[in-house]
Amino acid sequence: MSQNEFQLSRRGVIAAGTVGVAATALPAEAATPPLQDRAMTPTMPVTLKVNGRTSRLDLDTRTTLLDALREHWKLTGTKKGCDHGQCGACTVLVDGRRINSCLTLAVMHDGDEITTIEGLGKPDDLHPMQAAFIKHDGYQCGYCTPGQICSAVAVLDEIKRGVPSHVQADITAGASPTAVEMRERMSGNICRCGAYSNIIDAMSEVAGTKA
Amino acid sequence: MKAFTYERAESPAAAAAAVAARPGAKFIAGGTNLLDLMKLQIEEPVHLVDVNRLALDKIEPTPDGGLRIGALVRNTDLAADERVRRDYGVLTRAIVAGASGQLRNKATTAGNLLQRTRCPYFYDTNQPCNKRKPGSGCAAIGGYSRQLGIIGTSDACIATYPGDMAVAMRVLDATVETVQPSGSTRHIPIADFHRVWGDTPHIDTNLQPGELITAVTLPKPVGGTHIYHKVRDRASYAYALVSVAAILQRDGSGHVAIGGIAPKPWRVEAAEAALPQGAKAVATRLLAGARPRPDNAFKVPLVERTLAAVIAQAKDAA
Numbered sequence: 380m381s382q383n384e385f386q387l388s389r390r391g392v393i394a395a396g397t398v399g400v401a402a403t404a405l406p407a408e409a410a411t412p413p414l415q416d417r418a419m420t421p422t423m424p425v426t427l428k429v430n431g432r433t434s435r436l437d438l439d440t441r442t443t444l445l446d447a448l449r450e451h452w453k454l455t456g457t458k459k460g461c462d463h464g465q466c467g468a469c470t471v472l473v474d475g476r477r478i479n480s481c482l483t484l485a486v487m488h489d490g491d492e493i494t495t496i497e498g499l500g501k502p503d504d505l506h507p508m509q510a511a512f513i514k515h516d517g518y519q520c521g522y523c524t525p526g527q528i529c530s531a532v533a534v535l536d537e538i539k540r541g542v543p544s545h546v547q548a549d550i551t552a553g554a555s556p557t558a559v560e561m562r563e564r565m566s567g568n569i570c571r572c573g574a575y576s577n578i579i580d581a582m583s584e585v586a587g588t589k590a
Numbered sequence: 591m592k593a594f595t596y597e598r599a600e601s602p603a604a605a606a607a608a609v610a611a612r613p614g615a616k617f618i619a620g621g622t623n624l625l626d627l628m629k630l631q632i633e634e635p636v637h638l639v640d641v642n643r644l645a646l647d648k649i650e651p652t653p654d655g656g657l658r659i660g661a662l663v664r665n666t667d668l669a670a671d672e673r674v675r676r677d678y679g680v681l682t683r684a685i686v687a688g689a690s691g692q693l694r695n696k697a698t699t700a701g702n703l704l705q706r707t708r709c710p711y712f713y714d715t716n717q718p719c720n721k722r723k724p725g726s727g728c729a730a731i732g733g734y735s736r737q738l739g740i741i742g743t744s745d746a747c748i749a750t751y752p753g754d755m756a757v758a759m760r761v762l763d764a765t766v767e768t769v770q771p772s773g774s775t776r777h778i779p780i781a782d783f784h785r786v787w788g789d790t791p792h793i794d795t796n797l798q799p800g801e802l803i804t805a806v807t808l809p810k811p812v813g814g815t816h817i818y819h820k821v822r823d824r825a826s827y828a829y830a831l832v833s834v835a836a837i838l839q840r841d842g843s844g845h846v847a848i849g850g851i852a853p854k855p856w857r858v859e860a861a862e863a864a865l866p867q868g869a870k871a872v873a874t875r876l877l878a879g880a881r882p883r884p885d886n887a888f889k890v891p892l893v894e895r896t897l898a899a900v901i902a903q904a905k906d907a908a
Contacts, residue, residue: 421595440596440638443625463626464693476666476695482622483696486596487640530692537691542670545686545826551675566826567690 423486429454430498438485445469447485448495456496456525460569467568470526470533471495477533479567496525499532508532511581519572527568531582534564538586556586592634599641602804603773608639610771610800617641617802619662620697622689623705630715632722646804649673655810658767661700661803665689665755668699678808679816680835684758687820690827700803702755703766703783706794708829709738709749720746721791731883737831740882740889742852747791748883751784751854752829758818760847760855761835765807771800780806784854791853814839815904819896820849832892838904842866846897848876851889869898 426435429452436451445462448454448471457480460468464482471480472494500506508528511517518524535556543550546563554560561582562575570578599605609615614636618624627633646660649671657673668674669685689697711717711729718727730738730748739750764780784795797803814837822828830850838844844865847857861875873894882890 420593423596440594441591462629464622467690467692470692477692478696479622479692482625482693484596484618484621484625484638487618487621487642534691537666540670542666543675543682543686545683550679550682550686563826564691566824567692 425485425489427452427485427488428490428492430493430495440484440486442485443481444471444473444483444485444488444493445480448480448493454495454497458522458525460523460526465569466523466526467530468523468526470529470568472529472533475533475536477530494529496528499528506532507585508581511584512578515577515581515584516574517578517581518570518574523568523570523572527565527570527578530565530568531561531578531585534561535582535586537564556583556588558583561586591628592631592636594635595637597637597639598643599639602641602644602646602769602802603771605639605641605644606769606771606773606800606802608637609802612637615639619701620664621701622693622697623701627706630713632713632715641802652807657808659699659806659808661698661805663699665694665697665699665702666691668755669694677811678758678762680761680818680837681755681758681808683816683818684754684820684833684835687818687833688754699755699806702753703759703803703806704795705753707749708752710734712749721749721787724790724792735883735885737829738883738886739853740851740886741856741877741880742786742854743881744788744791746789747787747853749791750850750852751794752850754818754820754830754833754849756780756784757833757835757847757849757855759806759808760857761837761845762808763845764809766803767805767807768797768801769804770798775804776801777807780855781857786853794853812837814844815907817900817903819900819903821892821896832889832896834893834896834900836897836900836904838865838901838908840908844904846872846876846900848893851893865901869894869901873897 421440422437423440424435425438445459448457457471458468460466462481464479469479469481470477473491500509508531512528538554538556541553544554544560544563546559547554558579561579609617616635616638618638618640619642624633647662648660649663650658652658665685669682675682709730711733712719712721717729720728728747738748759780766778766783768776782796817836820830820833822830833849834846836846842865845862847855849855858876861872864871864875
């Protein structure tokens with residue numbers, strides 16, 4: 380079985396399972412909200428430029444940027460971990476800066492440029508950070524990896540731009556991509572498999588330093 | 591999350607008027623705390639006024655030699671500003687000691703001041719909490735109170751103000767500038783911004799309904815050694831158990847404020863006169879009237895020891 384077939388069949392099983400639970404657990408009328416409630420759910424048009432492609436959708440105002448990317452733009456590379464800004468799995472780049480996409484509303488980003496893991500590189504044309512994560516085995520289960528990689532790319536940029544950090548002895552000076560600096564700056568990305576040391580190795584390679 | 595309507599504000603005064611006009615309306619800027627609370631249905635605004643596109647994102651010098659920080663300046667940008675790093679180092683230090691890189695990129699200066707407590711009983715909607723639901727009681731009193739307040743608390747609430755940035759702003763004597771729904775403006779000293787909430791812990795600050803923060807101003811730099819020492823359970827990305835913001839001068843005088851122990855950044859100006867006598871003398875005055883609980887009684891000696899570490903660090907630096 381090719382990797383694609385496996386992914387499709389796994390999704391199919393999960394989708395079928397979800398439908399099955401819904402059908403047995405809820406009476407028919409509860410599964411469909413009354414029309415008048417649905418009509419009252421406010422929506423707004425949102426235009427996003429995601430990985431270089433601009434498109435516009437009408438979204439429920441409650442839709443987070445994370446859910447917009449995953450459920451509406453169908454870019455499921457960005458992961459939902461805690462959905463509360465604690466784990467970093469949802470990290471994406473907005474106008475070049477890393478944020479937790481779970482803690483912001485899509486409507487707040489009308490017109491913004493978003494880069495997700497899918498936009499950093501392609502399987503046959505990897506971003507150097509993606510290639511380094513593979514080379515250094517910077518993951519085990521892989522769930523936190525898209526967020527780790529987006530964050531890692533932004534961290535090296537932040538160091539280059541001179542953004543200060545908690546571990547700098549002299550905050551009036553610039554920072555360099557040492558292991559201590561990168562660890563501190565990556566603390567918003569949790570990896571429960573514990574691939575941290577390999578992640579620092581990967582980042583060090585891209586930064587051109589020794590971990 | 592409960593459904594809400596949404597608009598983008600055209601001006602600060604229009605934003606204030608829009609929120610004042612709709613009971614249950616709220617401003618949204620970075621959203622990193624508000625959306626977290628909305629997902630848990632602790633906050634349930636019916637209408638959001640997005641202030642992100644207002645031109646409040648500049649850091650500018652003031653005529654009297656200070657700095658005026660726009661309400662929408664992101665935490666990362668405030669910490670990275672060359673003038674802040676050089677003249678108000680305690681502020682940069684406090685900001686980079688808080689949250690994560692992703693959150694600091696989004697969180698704003700005004701929103702950081704307005705973040706709500708991280709008391710676990712405030713977050714657990716199955717528990718009574720006078721801050722979340724006035725009159726329902728306080729599960730933290732008699733509960734597990736290790737993280738919670740030791741001073742300025744009340745029989746209604748023992749939560750703490752959780753932030754770092756405001757502790758530095760307190761020691762810097764910052765002023766919060768606001769606009770009212772009527773369009774008139776107000777200047778609130780940071781000392782009077784957060785409340786010691788007594789029996790009304792659901793009201794965190796002295797802002798009026800609809801009042802919008804437009805800027806925070808810092809007075810002329812006072813020199814000295816700037817230190818922010820945060821004691822926490824992890825080396826990074828954790829709230830303070832105790833934090834000390836300090837500006838200490840060569841002659842031993844200075845200013846100190848404490849985070850993690852009270853409903854607001856805790857500063858007692860009269861205690862600062864005791865700085866030349868050392869940490870114990872300062873801590874005794876700072877914590878007069880403290881009411882620690884068995885789980886958080888450790889914070890009393892921890893304040894003194896953190897102050898001692900800060901005073902020693904300043905001597906080394908001088």
